Amino acid sequence: MSRNFLTVGKYLKLLSGFPFSSKYFSSEEGFPLIRIRDIQDSKIETYYTGPYFESYVIKNGDILIGMDGDFHVRKWQNSDGLLNQRILKVEVTQPDIISLRYIYYWLLPYIKKINDVTAATTVKHLSVKDLQKASGLLPDVKKQEKAAEILETIDQTIEKTKALIQKHQQIKQGLMHDLFTRGVTSDGKLRPARDQAPELYKETPIGWIPKKWGCKALETLLSSAPNNMRSGPFGSSLLKSELVEDGIPFLGIDNIHIEKFIPIFHRFxxxxxxKQLSKYAIRKDDVIITIMGTVGRCAVVPQYLDLALSSKHLWTMTFDKSIVIPELVCWQLNHAGWVKAWFRKQTQGGIMDAIQSKTLKTLKLPLPPYNEQVAIYERYKNITQKIQTEQEHFFKLTKQKSGLMQDLLTGKVRVKVGE
Incomplete structure (x- = not known):
């Protein structure tokens, strides 16, 4: 691909956001105001009721750059809004030399490089001068347009996949709520709702549940195995100097995400x-919840993990699998309203900075008959697998896009106009 060295900044029209007065800010009425925190997700949370110049009105598709903190380059994907301070709008002055569609993708690695090399000791600030002095090898504008078209096509596929994941996550949330409040009848259908068949339900401390279900404290569902609920080791039991570069994984909160165990280990x-600390060893199908840092994330220990040690930042629980299916407990600890309500009650509505053993042990959970749990789990597994498949497709697409950007922006792969 024939490429020419250009001082890209010479062809950019840069508009810095206006310092709109906060006395005109509103959360309900006025003209949408785009603040630096909004550009990553194109969300609107603040409105402006004061006077403004039309030149600061941002349209859908405009290119914006956040100039503080982590520098983000984004296309605005929402209704018109006002460009607030510390955000930069990017346009091109000579579209016959530089394509605006192409420069959006070109700026992504350029700005990332500035972000990565900027000292992180203080709050980072991007300067307009950083854009004005931008330069590099670019193909002619027709080839820029073709490259942009290829990247836009994969971006559209990524966005559709992301929307599908969000849709199925919402479906899953509604489905699981119904399954845990109505259950499944012997013919595989949801039990009629309480307002349709009140005789099928009973009132419990966690709300109305089917009559044949139990409402049990979590501690009564634990296995009879020793150390069925543990956290630690603490203090001198395991010193930092005793950690090794390779060996048996020592788990932390970074391994436990919402309904997902992350098998990336940093401590051993x-x-x-x-062997000395074997009482803190994990077992397959244990349910682990984070109790410090990001409190309340929960995952199930996968079958492939043979040996690992829990830590003081986690509660690790071994359940009696003849009574309850661990994945169903895990889902509730992550999402169920009755669990969140119990946690709030234990903290008097404040922020939970840790989870005490008593809080978990006395937590009440619905307990369907085991055969009904199996039916619920099958539905849970099916929708979860569907979401995981879509997420894997999403990650493959983002990796493919990264490779395409590298190839197309560096000229490693030639594009032919008219293809």
Whole structure:
């Protein structure tokens, strides 16, 4: 691909946002105001009721750059809004030399590089001068347009996939709520709602549930195995100096995400130390919840993990699998309204900065008959697998886009106009 060295900044028209007065800010009425925190997701949370110049009105599709903190380059994907301070709008002055569609993609790695090399000791600030001195090798404008078209096509596919994931996550949330409040009848259908068949339900401390279900404290569902609920080791039991570069994984909150165990390990103990601390060893199908840092994330230990050590930042629970299916407990700890309500009650409505053992042990959960749990779990597994498949497709697309950007923006792959 024939490419020419251009001082890109010379062809950019840059508009810095206006410092709109906060006395005119509103959360309900006025003209949408785009603040730096809004550009990443194109969301609107603030409105402006004061006077403004039309030149600061941003349209759908305009290119914006956040100039503080982590620098983000985004296309605005929402209704018209006002360009607030510390945001930059990017246009081109000579579209016969530089394509605006292409420069959006060109700016992504350029701005990322500035972000990565900027000292992180203080709040980072991007300067207009950083854009004005931008330069690089660019193909002619027709080839720029073709490259942009290819990247826009994969972007559209990524956005559609993302929307599909969000749709199925919403469907899953509604489905699981119905399954845990109505359950499944022997013919595989949802039980009629309480307002349709009140005789099928009973009132419990966590709300109305089917009559044949139990409402049990979490501690009564634990296995009879020793150390069925543990957190630790603490203090001198395991010193930082005793961690090793390779060995038995020592789990932390970074391994536990919402309904997902992340098998990326950064801390290890020796086999001898693991044996000394064996009461903190995990078991397959254990339910683990984070109790410090990001409190309340919960995942199930996967079958492939043979040996690992829990930590003081986690509660690790071994359930009696003849009574309850661990994945169903995990879903409730992550999402169920009755669980969140219990946690709020235990903190008197404040922010939970830790979870005490008593809070978990006395937590009441609905307990359907085991055969009904199996039917609920099958539905849970099916919708979860569908979402995971879409997420894997999404990650493949983003990886493909990254490779395409590298190829097209560096000229490694030639594009032919008219293809």
């Amino acid at each position: 103990v020796s086999l001898n130390k693991f």
